[in-house]
Amino acid sequence: MDEIKRVTTETFRRKKTAGEKIVMVTAYDFPFARLVDEAGVDGILVGDSLGMVVLGYETTIPVTMEEILHHTRAVLRGARRALVVADLPFLSYQTGEEEALRNAGSLLKAGAAAVKLEGGREYAGMVKRMVTAGIPVMGHLGLTPQSIHEFGGYGLRAKEAASAVKLLEDALALAEAGVFAIVLEKIPREVAAEVTARCPVPTIGIGSGPDCDGQVLVLHDLLGLYEEFKPRFVKRYAELGAAVREAVGRYVSEVRGGEFPGPEHAWGMEPDQLATFRAQLDQMEGGTNDTGQDR
């Protein structure tokens, strides 16, 4: 069997230089990691969107390091080629550089190739320390869901000139600090295009138009598995939610109607063993009647 060549952070850089699009998607478990890896994505993000689309939280804020670690390990068992990036959850890095370094390091020790954190120039020092310690970091600007209570909603970010300039400066500060790529979430396409043109590291867009160096989507949005709401920037490539309901609905009705399991799903005994088994049952019943000891 041919050896599989792993995607690295260097691959991301090369793709930007070559003008080749970088494709990322989220995954949170072994089977989907295996499937998206086989489908050819360059990167898998174990995003803290885990909290909403898999664990049923209302926001990403309750997600813990333990949860991200648990799901990162599962994804790593399924991903053979893609670069696996693990999200640093809320309060795993905002509390100081030592704790941030320890938490990022534990994700790398679990096998992730890189970590992602939300925020701009205020995290440049922290990024520098992580990168110096050998931890590749992906930035995340624009709509940053861990700050949802600060902004009060999931609206478009950097839509005024001043905030667009600030976002560009944040991107340049993160690149200077050493991030290998930056997620740009839900900003106007013109802003994303300018940041992409001016930033030396690849930009990975989500809801930020076609001019980023790459794209990322939440897998459960793309597959129609998360039905609570669908952002406008999501394209559904499948309706797995409906497919699961239909399939399990058929299973329910076939079990209740006696159609499943069919003869092809069960095993019978060899005739001689069956005859012996029945004879022994008869004997047991006869024996019980004789002694009456079970009464």
Ligand code: KIV
């Ligand atoms: O948590 C996540 O899935 C993310 C993507 C939306 C970029 O951060």
